[in-house]
Amino acid sequence: MYIDIKDVSVEYKQEKTSFLALDHINLSINQGEFICLLGPSGCGKTTLLNAIAGFEKVTSGTITIDGTPVTKPDTRYVTIFQNYGLLPWRSVEKNVALPLETKGLSKQEQDERIKHYLELVGLSEYKDRHPHQLSGGQQQRVAIARALAVNPDILFMDEPFAALDAITRMKLQDDTRLLSTKEKKTIIFVTHDIEEAVYLADRIVVLSPNPGRIKSIVDVHMPFERDRTSDDFIHIRDKIFEIFNMKVDHDLEYYI
Numbered sequence: 001m002y003i004d005i006k007d008v009s010v011e012y013k014q015e016k017t018s019f020l021a022l023d024h025i026n027l028s029i030n031q032g033e034f035i036c037l038l039g040p041s042g043c044g045k046t047t048l049l050n051a052i053a054g055f056e057k058v059t060s061g062t063i064t065i066d067g068t069p070v071t072k073p074d075t076r077y078v079t080i081f082q083n084y085g086l087l088p089w090r091s092v093e094k095n096v097a098l099p100l101e102t103k104g105l106s107k108q109e110q111d112e113r114i115k116h117y118l119e120l121v122g123l124s125e126y127k128d129r130h131p132h133q134l135s136g137g138q139q140q141r142v143a144i145a146r147a148l149a150v151n152p153d154i155l156f157m158d159e160p161f162a163a164l165d166a167i168t169r170m171k172l173q174d175d176t177r178l179l180s181t182k183e184k185k186t187i188i189f190v191t192h193d194i195e196e197a198v199y200l201a202d203r204i205v206v207l208s209p210n211p212g213r214i215k216s217i218v219d220v221h222m223p224f225e226r227d228r229t230s231d232d233f234i235h236i237r238d239k240i241f242e243i244f245n246m247k248v249d250h251d252l253e254y255y256i
């Protein structure tokens, strides 16, 4: 297995108390897989993502990537944060260039990568703009281009589209799925939006809180082209609702 999470617990210690955010998590992830971590607020999604990415130390258990134990963040992997994290004083092009400058790439290689990834996210014409001259969705695309430009093996995405309107979110979901296959990345994607998870994932890891545990793992056997209104889609969505013991109602917003 590419990523192996064995018996991982994370306990946050405060002055006198401690809180078990993750309790004996076991999960194996294949290379190239699209995994969604799904669950209600506080169930430990971000903690698990950060532990795999090396930003959070585990209290017990082990995480290995490609056979190497994770002890700290590795430049082979990259995280897209929810708030885009763009530098306002840099142009789109210069924002994408940022991580490349520290990688010691030649100017020509930097330029090629910037061009390629801005094209991939459809922002070539916006390269000279600054972040405040872009919509939220465009800013997030710049963040995606910047993340991909360093050619990471794994992309960690923590609710990257939560702040966007529904139409933009759907467009970026399509883009993300396309590049996960085109660029053959392993993607670990945190969301609390059930439909987003069913639309994107190869497997959905459903977590429950207090303490954070894996409640269920749902295989999403659907073709690449997914239709939110198809019977298969609705069947998997409703299955997840059942996992959460939530009433299925057609007027319900599908968030947890």
Ligand SMILES: Nc1ncnc2c1ncn2[C@@H]1O[C@H](COP(=O)(O)OP(=O)(O)OP(=O)(O)O)[C@@H](O)[C@H]1O
Pocket (backbone or CB within 6 Å): 012, 013, 019, 021, 039, 040, 041, 042, 043, 044, 045, 046, 047, 048, 192, 212
């Ligand atoms: N540094 C910390 N110290 C103490 N408790 C923490 C710390 N970070 C997170 N927690 C707690 O651990 C639990 C899991 O947090 P985490 O952020 O992983 O959840 P989440 O599923 O990502 O939630 P959300 O969907 O709201 O972002 C929460 O109850 C949170 O309050």
